[in-house]
């Protein structure tokens with residue numbers, strides 16, 4: 001089985017370095033002329049699958065926006081995951097899970113195992129219970145060629161109080177990156193990290209050998225032209241900037257949504273070339 005890292009590199013080489021976020025905010029549903037109910041969510045999902053599925057390398061549905069609709073919301077999320085994967089995109093479920101190991105293995109089954117209707121190509125996880133607590137997710141992901149993206153230095157200003165804290169001479173965020181790099185020495189690129197594009201991060205990512213999800217483009221103020229100064233030259237092949245509201249604001253027309261994604265992706269590609 002090809003590891004997640006090579007799968008990721010193949011996908012971004014073919015479709016470019018921009019992750020399309022699917023975040024069905026209530027305000028967005030309304031601005032698309034949809035009700036904030038299961039039928040509106042379903043329509044929003046269909047439009048996004050159609051607009052992004054065949055053009056984006058990676059699509060990141062934000063699980064939180066589906067959960068308020070209960071079982072109907074999860075059914076829609078299942079369709080988003082399957083529809084985008086069928087159209088050739090890698091799906092990164094943004095669930096930010098994290099718990100003790102025994103519970104983590106249940107999360108891993110939910111998001112990374114073929115037997116689950118929510119099975120995705122990768123999932124976001126929080127290392128707050130210790131990087132080692134994520135081992136069950138890595139154990140499920142690795143043989144399946146799937147990935148796990150660990151929060152290291154998030155795009156929000158509040159993250160600094162934890163992520164920049166000193167832990168034996170290194171920041172907490174750097175220790176997460178180093179732990180991810182140690183796993184990736186097998187060459188599979190199973191572990192990615194999340195590093196916001198919104199500001200200088202102070203991390204050394206050179207040994208990571210795995211993907212770097214960089215949210216914050218657009219609505220949070222990060223700009224494509226800043227990526228080259230926020231990230232080192234040696235990190236750019238693994239870089240995956242992400243935008244949700246910045247692209248989704250162009251909806252609900254499918255052509256306009258796709259054009260908005262493609263314009264943002266082309267801006268990223270030309271800024272990084």
Ligand SMILES: O=C(O)c1cc(=O)[nH]c(=O)n1[C@@H]1O[C@H](COP(=O)(O)O)[C@@H](O)[C@H]1O
Nearest residue numbers: 062124154155194196215219220243244245
């Ligand atoms: O893991 C993430 O994707 C994530 C990490 C982070 O540090 N910052 C961050 O904004 N995100 C997610 O990325 C998306 C950003 O959405 P926009 O600000 O609309 O582009 C949301 O789904 C966030 O939950």
